[in-house]
Amino acid sequence: MGRLTIEGVQKHYGKVHALKGVDLDIAEGEFCVFVGPSGCGKSTLLRCIAGLEEIDGGRVKIDGEPVEGLRPRDRNVAMVFQNYALYPYLSVFENIAFGLRARKAPEAEIQTRVARAARMLGLEAFLERKPKELSGGQRQRVAIGRAVVRDARLFLFDEPLSNLDAQLRDGMRAEIKRLHQEIGKTTVYVTHDQIEAMTLADRIVLLRDGRIEQQGAPLDLFERPATRFVAGFLGSPQMNFIPCRVSNGALAFEDGRTLPLPRPAAEGRSLLLGLRPEHLSRAVDGDPRPRLPVEIDLVQPTGARTYAQFRLGGVEATAELPAHAVERPGARIDLAADMDRAHLFDPETGAALRD
Amino acid sequence: MIRPDRGLGLALRYVAAVAATLIFIFPIYWLFMISFKTPDEIFASPPVWWPESIQFANYGVLFKDGDVLTIWNSVVIASVSTLLAMVLGTMCAYSIARYRTGGNFFSDWLLSNRMVPPIVIVFPVFLLFVKVGLVDSYAGLILLYTAFNLPYVVWMMRGYIQDIPLELEESALVDGCTRWQVFIKVVLPMARSGFFATAVFTFVFAWNEFIFALVLTRAEVTTFPVQVTHYFGGQSNFWAKIAAMSVLGTVPIFIAVTLLQRYLVRGISLGAVKG
Amino acid sequence: MSALRPPFADRNFKYLMIVPAVTTILLVGLFPVIYTLILSFQNVDMMFEDTSFSGGKHYAALVSDARFWESLLHTLIFLVVALPAELILGLALAWLFLDRMPGRQVFVALLVLPVTISPIVAGATWRLLFDNRFGPINQILGWFSDEPVTILWTVDPFYVYPAILAAEVWQWTPFMFLLLLAALSNVDRSQIEAAEIDGAGFWRRFTKVVLPAIWPVMAIAILIRALDLFRLFDVIWALTRGGPGTRTETFSIYAYILGFQQFETSYTAAMSFVVILLLVISITIVLRRMEIDR
Numbered sequence: 001m002g003r004l005t006i007e008g009v010q011k012h013y014g015k016v017h018a019l020k021g022v023d024l025d026i027a028e029g030e031f032c033v034f035v036g037p038s039g040c041g042k043s044t045l046l047r048c049i050a051g052l053e054e055i056d057g058g059r060v061k062i063d064g065e066p067v068e069g070l071r072p073r074d075r076n077v078a079m080v081f082q083n084y085a086l087y088p089y090l091s092v093f094e095n096i097a098f099g100l101r102a103r104k105a106p107e108a109e110i111q112t113r114v115a116r117a118a119r120m121l122g123l124e125a126f127l128e129r130k131p132k133e134l135s136g137g138q139r140q141r142v143a144i145g146r147a148v149v150r151d152a153r154l155f156l157f158d159e160p161l162s163n164l165d166a167q168l169r170d171g172m173r174a175e176i177k178r179l180h181q182e183i184g185k186t187t188v189y190v191t192h193d194q195i196e197a198m199t200l201a202d203r204i205v206l207l208r209d210g211r212i213e214q215q216g217a218p219l220d221l222f223e224r225p226a227t228r229f230v231a232g233f234l235g236s237p238q239m240n241f242i243p244c245r246v247s248n249g250a251l252a253f254e255d256g257r258t259l260p261l262p263r264p265a266a267e268g269r270s271l272l273l274g275l276r277p278e279h280l281s282r283a284v285d286g287d288p289r290p291r292l293p294v295e296i297d298l299v300q301p302t303g304a305r306t307y308a309q310f311r312l313g314g315v316e317a318t319a320e321l322p323a324h325a326v327e328r329p330g331a332r333i334d335l336a337a338d339m340d341r342a343h344l345f346d347p348e349t350g351a352a353l354r355d
Numbered sequence: 356m357i358r359p360d361r362g363l364g365l366a367l368r369y370v371a372a373v374a375a376t377l378i379f380i381f382p383i384y385w386l387f388m389i390s391f392k393t394p395d396e397i398f399a400s401p402p403v404w405w406p407e408s409i410q411f412a413n414y415g416v417l418f419k420d421g422d423v424l425t426i427w428n429s430v431v432i433a434s435v436s437t438l439l440a441m442v443l444g445t446m447c448a449y450s451i452a453r454y455r456t457g458g459n460f461f462s463d464w465l466l467s468n469r470m471v472p473p474i475v476i477v478f479p480v481f482l483l484f485v486k487v488g489l490v491d492s493y494a495g496l497i498l499l500y501t502a503f504n505l506p507y508v509v510w511m512m513r514g515y516i517q518d519i520p521l522e523l524e525e526s527a528l529v530d531g532c533t534r535w536q537v538f539i540k541v542v543l544p545m546a547r548s549g550f551f552a553t554a555v556f557t558f559v560f561a562w563n564e565f566i567f568a569l570v571l572t573r574a575e576v577t578t579f580p581v582q583v584t585h586y587f588g589g590q591s592n593f594w595a596k597i598a599a600m601s602v603l604g605t606v607p608i609f610i611a612v613t614l615l616q617r618y619l620v621r622g623i624s625l626g627a628v629k630g
Numbered sequence: 631m632s633a634l635r636p637p638f639a640d641r642n643f644k645y646l647m648i649v650p651a652v653t654t655i656l657l658v659g660l661f662p663v664i665y666t667l668i669l670s671f672q673n674v675d676m677m678f679e680d681t682s683f684s685g686g687k688h689y690a691a692l693v694s695d696a697r698f699w700e701s702l703l704h705t706l707i708f709l710v711v712a713l714p715a716e717l718i719l720g721l722a723l724a725w726l727f728l729d730r731m732p733g734r735q736v737f738v739a740l741l742v743l744p745v746t747i748s749p750i751v752a753g754a755t756w757r758l759l760f761d762n763r764f765g766p767i768n769q770i771l772g773w774f775s776d777e778p779v780t781i782l783w784t785v786d787p788f789y790v791y792p793a794i795l796a797a798e799v800w801q802w803t804p805f806m807f808l809l810l811l812a813a814l815s816n817v818d819r820s821q822i823e824a825a826e827i828d829g830a831g832f833w834r835r836f837t838k839v840v841l842p843a844i845w846p847v848m849a850i851a852i853l854i855r856a857l858d859l860f861r862l863f864d865v866i867w868a869l870t871r872g873g874p875g876t877r878t879e880t881f882s883i884y885a886y887i888l889g890f891q892q893f894e895t896s897y898t899a900a901m902s903f904v905v906i907l908l909l910v911i912s913i914t915i916v917l918r919r920m921e922i923d924r
Contacts, residue, residue, distance in 0.1 A: 050525075050529050051528075051529070052525050052528065052529070069636075070636070071528070071533070071636045071640055072525075072528040072529045073528065073529075073530075073531040073532060073533065074636070077529060078529065078530075079525075079526065079529040081522045081525070081526055082522070083520060083522050085520070085522040085523050085525070085526035087523065087541065087544070087545075088545075089544045089545070089547075098527070098530055098540075099530030099531050102527070102530050102531040102532045102536060102540070103531040146526075146530065150530070150531075156529075365731060368726060368729070368731060369731055369732075371726055372726055372727060372731065372734075372737055373737075375723055375726065375741070376737045376740050376741055379740070379741050379743075379744060379800065379803075379804065380740055380741075380743070382744075382752075382755045382756065382759055382800060383743060383744070383747075383755070385755065385758065385759055385766060386751075386754075386755045386758065389758060397764065398764055399764065400763045400764055401769045401772075402764055402765060402766050402769055404766070443650045443651040443654060444651055446647040446648070446650065446651065447647060447648045447650075447651035447652070449647055450643075450644045450645075450647035450648045451648070453644075454643075454644035456644045456645065456647075456648055457648070461648075465655065468655055468659040468660075470857050470909070470913065471659070471663070471906065471909070472860065472861035472881075472882060472905065472906075472909070473861060473863075473882075474861065474863065474881075474882040474885045474886055474889075474902070475662070475663075475666065475885070475902040475905060475906055476658070476659070476662045477662075478662070478666065478885070478889050478898055478899065478902055479661070479662035479663075479665040479666050479669065479899070480658060480662050481889075481890070482665070482669075482895070483661070483662075483665070498654075498657075498658060499658055501654055501658075502654045502655055502657065502658030502659055503658070505651050505654060505655055506655070509651065533639070533640055534639075534640050534643040535639065535640075535643070538647075559746060562748070563746075563747070563748035563749065563750075563751075564748075565748070565749065565750045565863070565864045565867070566863055566864070566882070566886070569867075569886075570886075570890060579748075580748045580750035580751065580864075581750075583750055583751060583754050583868075584750060584754075584867065584868060587754075587757070587868070594758060594764075597754050597757075597758065598758065601748075601751040601754055601755065604748060604751060605747055605748070605751055608746045608747070608748075609743060609746065612742070612743075612746045613739060616735075616739060619742060619808065620808055620809060620812045623745065623805060623808065623809070624809050624812075624847070624850060624851065624854070625850070625854065627809075627846070627847060627850040628809055628812045628813065628847050628850075
C-alpha cells in the first residue's frame with residue numbers, strides 16, 4: 001500500500017505555468033525527495049498530491065486509484081508542514097490526536113496510537129504541554145507525530161527542517177530517516193537543501209521550471225548528472241564548469257593549457273568541462289593523473305579541507321585540498337585532475353555527453 | 356520622539372495631559388453626579404458640583420416604574436443581533452478571506468452598505484415592517500441590527516482570519532477535516548480573540564443605536580436610548596431620570612471597552628490600524 | 631469515482647458560507663434602496679396609497695424645496711466645522727500623549743470613553759450641561775463675567791450651533807486622537823532624526839516626514855468621520871430636535887420629520903434617493919482624490 005503514480009500533471013497559477021507535465025512513479029515504501037531551486041514547482045507538486053491544489057491536467061493515482069478529484073481527507077495522506085502547523089490552543093496530545101478525532105476514531109484507539117507515536121518520537125513527557133512551551137525541535141517532532149499517528153497511505157513533508165537551526169537540523173534529519181526505516185511508509189519529501197536530499201532519499205527527483213530535470217538514486221545523480229543544471233545543483237562546493245574546445249584530441253582552454261579528453265568528442269567542438277573541486281588534488285611525483293599548473297588567487301580554509309581558487313579557461317575554478325595544502329594566495333602549484341570522473345556538457349543545451 | 360524630553364518639558368506636558376483629560380471626563384462626571392443627586396441639588400442655582408450624599412433614589416424610581424425594562428429590551432435586541440451578525444458575518448468573512456469569493460467588488464459592495472445613512476434605510480424598511488407586522492417587535496429590530504452590523508463583522512473578521520497562518524487550515528484538511536470542520540475546529544479557535552472583540556463592538560453599535568429604534572419601536576420593545584429621549588419634555592425635563600437611565604445604559608459599555616483596550620484602535624478604525 | 635466525489639457542501643463551500651449574510655443584507659440593505667426608488671416615482675402619502683406612476687414630480691418639487699437645500703447646507707456646516715476641529719484637536723492630543731509619561735495608559739483609557747457612549751446619551755448629557763440655570767457651563771462663563779450668564783444654548787439661534795458642535799466635537803475628538811496616536815506611534819523615529827540632522831525645522835519635519843507617514847490612517851479616520859457627520863441625527867435630536875424652527879435641521883432630521891411625522895412617503899423617498907446619489911458621487915470623488923487602497 002502506498003504506490004504513487006503521477007501522469008502528465010499540469011498546474012497553472014494565473015499566467016504562471018507551475019507544472020508542465022510531470023510524470024513520476026513512486027514505489028511502495030520508497031523515500032522520494034523533490035529537490036530544486038525555489039520556484040521550480042516542487043512544493044506545488046507535493047500540494048497537488050495532497051489535494052491542497054487542484055491540478056489542471058493529468059492524473060494522480062494512489063495504489064492505482066485516481067485521486068485528483070478527491071478532497072484531501074479522502075486521499076488518506078499525512079503531511080508535515082514547514083512551520084509545524086500546530087494548533088496553539090490544543091495540548092501536544094490533542095495536536096497529535098487531531099487527525100484521529102477528525103476521522104472519529106474510538107477513544108481507546110486514540111489513546112494507544114498517540115501513546116505509541118509519542119514514544120517513537122520521545123514526546124511522552126510533553127503530552128500535556130501547549131506548543132508554545134516547546135522548543136523548535138520538539139515542535140517539529142509533534143508535527144511529525146501528527147502524521148505518523150494516522151494510518152496514512154503516504155507521508156508528505158514540505159521543507160520540514162528549514163526553520164530549525166543547523167545543528168538541530170542534522171539531528172532531525174537522522175531521526176526522519178530512522179523513522180522511515182522503522183515504519184516503511186512511502187514518503188515524499190520536499191526540500192531545497194541538496195544535502196537533505198542526498199542523505200534522505202532512496203530517489204531524488206530534481207525539478208526545474210515545472211519539469212523533472214532528472215531522477216534517480218542520489219549517488220546516481222551525483223555521479224552521472226544528465227545536465228549541467230543537475231551537476232551544478234548537487235555537490236558543495238559547486239562543480240567547476242570551464243569552457244574549452246576539442247583540439248588535437250585534447251581539451252584546450254582559451255589560456256592555452258590542456259587536459260586529456262575524458263571521453264571521445266568531435267574535433268573542434270566547443271564544450272564545458274565539468275570537474276568537481278574534490279577531483280582536483282595537489283600533484284605528487286609519480287602520480288599518473290594529468291597535471292595542471294595553476295596560480296592560486298584565493299584561499300578559503302574550512303578546517304579539514306581548504307578551498308583554493310584559481311583561474312582556468314577565463315573563469316574562476318575551485319580545488320578542494322587538504323587543510324595545509326596551500327597557505328597563501330599567489331602560490332604556483334601543480335594540480336592533478338581526476339579526468340576519469342570529469343564530465344563534458346554541451347554549452348548550448350547543457351546536456352551531458354554520454355559514451 | 357520629535358521633541359527632546361527635558362524635565363520641565365515633561366512637567367508641562369503632564370499638566371496639559373491632566374487638564375485635557377479632565378475636560379473630556381467632566382461631562383461624564385456631571386451626568387453621573389446628577390443621577391446621584393436629590394431633586395433640590397439638581398435644581399439648584401448656582402449648580403452643585405458635589406452632592407451632599409450619594410443616593411440611589413433616582414435609580415429606584417426607574418426600577419419601580421418599570422423603565423428599566425427598556426434596558427432589558429436593549430440587552431435582548433443587542434445580544435441576539437450580535438450573535439446572529441457574528442455567526443453569519445464570520446462565515447462570510449472566512450469565504451472572502453480564503454477563497455476571495457466575489458472578488459474585490461463583493462467586499463466593496465458589502466462595506467458600502469454601511470455607508471448608507473440609516474434614515475434612508477429605515478424609511479422603506481418601516482413600510483415593509485408595517486406590512487409584515489414586524490414594527491415594535493424584537494424580531495424586527497434584531498433583523499435590522501443584524502443586517503446593519505454584518506458589513507462591519509465581515510470586514511473585521513476578514514482581517515482577523517487573514518492573520519491566521521494558512522498552513523493550520525491545510526494541515527487540518529489533510530488530517531481529515533471537511534471544510535466546515537476546518538472552520539469550526541481551526542478558524543474559530545484561532546480567531547477567537549478577534550471574534551470577541553468584534554462581537555463587543557457590534558454589541559455596542561446595536562446598544563447605542565437610535566434612529567432604527569426610534570422608528571421601529573412603540574411601547575413594547577423600546578430600547579434605552581429611545582427611553583432617554585422620552586424624558587425630554589417641552590417645559591420641564593425629567594433630569595433625574597435622564598441621568599439615571601443614561602448611566603445605566605453607559606456603565607456596561609465602559610466596562611466592556613475598558614476590558615478590550617487592546618482591540619479598541621483596530622475595532623473603531625474598521626481594521627485600518629492594527630494597533 | 632463518482633461515489634468519492636466531494637459532497638455538495640464541500641464543492642460549493644465558499645458560496646454556502648456567504649449565502650446567509652448576503653441574503654440578510656440584500657433584504658435589509660439592497661431592498662430598501664430599490665423600494666425607495668420605486669416609491670419615489672409613485673404618489674404615496676398619509677392619505678392615499680396611490681401607486682400610479684407620478685413621473686419626476688417629486689424630484690421636481692425637491693429642486694424648489696428650500697427646506698431641503700437648507701438641511702443639506704446645515705449638514706455641510708456641521709461637517710466642515712466639526713471635522714477639522716476634531717482632526718486638529720485629536721492630533722494635538724495625540725502629540726501630547728505620544729511620549730511616555732506616568733499614568734499614560736490611564737489617561738488614554740479615560741479619554742476614549744466619550745467615543746463609546748450612545749450619541750443620544752451624549753446629547754442628553756450636554757443638554758444638562760447647557761441648561762441656562764442649572765447647568766455648569768453658564769456658571770463657569772459667569773466666573774469670567776460681571777453679571778450672571780443666562781445663555782439659552784439650545785434655543786437661541788445664535789448659540790445652537792456652538793452647542794451642538796461642542797457636543798459633537800467632544801464625543802468624537804477622542805476617536806481621531808486614538809487613531810492618530812496609533813499612527814504617530816508607528817512613525818519611524820530614525821527618519822525624523824535624519825531630517826533633524828539635515829537641518830529641517832519643526833514644520834518641515836511635520837509636513838515632509840510625519841504627515842506622509844500617518845496619512846493612510848488619517849485618511850481613513852477622516853472618511854469614517856465624514857460619513858458619520860453626513861448622517862448626523864442623534865446629538866441634534868437630543869439637543870434641539872432641529873430647532874429653533876428648522877435652524878439646525880440636518881438632512882436626516884428633515885427626512886425623519888417628512889417621513890414619520892408628515893407621512894410624505896413618496897416625497898421622502900425621492901429625497902432619500904437624491905441623497906444616496908449625492909453620497910455615492912462624493913465618496914467616489916473623494917476616494918479617487920485620496921487614493922486610498924484597501
